[in-house]
Amino acid sequence: MAGGSVSANVRYINTAWRDREDLPRIGSRDTRRANTSFHSVDVSDVRRELTSGEMGLDDAGFTLANLAADDVDFTDPENVRVLY
Helix, strand or coil: CCCCEEEEEEEEECHHHCCCCCCCCCCCHHHHHHHEEEEEEEEECCHHHHHHCCCCHHHHCCCCCCCCHHHCCCCCHHHHHHHC
16 A cells, blocks of 8 residues: 555444534444444555655644554553553
8 A cells, every 4th residue: 555545444433422412332332333333534655754754743633653562561551651
């Protein structure tokens, strides 16, 4: 995909939840299916633009970082907080 894009189906929270104060509970396959739906989105490879500085957090709303996930115990909230 280098430099290209692909179309992908991504689940998003249903619009029925947009103006509600309570939050959807998504803890199982059934609640995920009831509260979300698929939307087709284009996913682009922007690694080159991010590396060259042409795109960044201010422009895109995200950035990429190299993280050594092998060193993280994701079951330990304090460990995650310190490392990230």
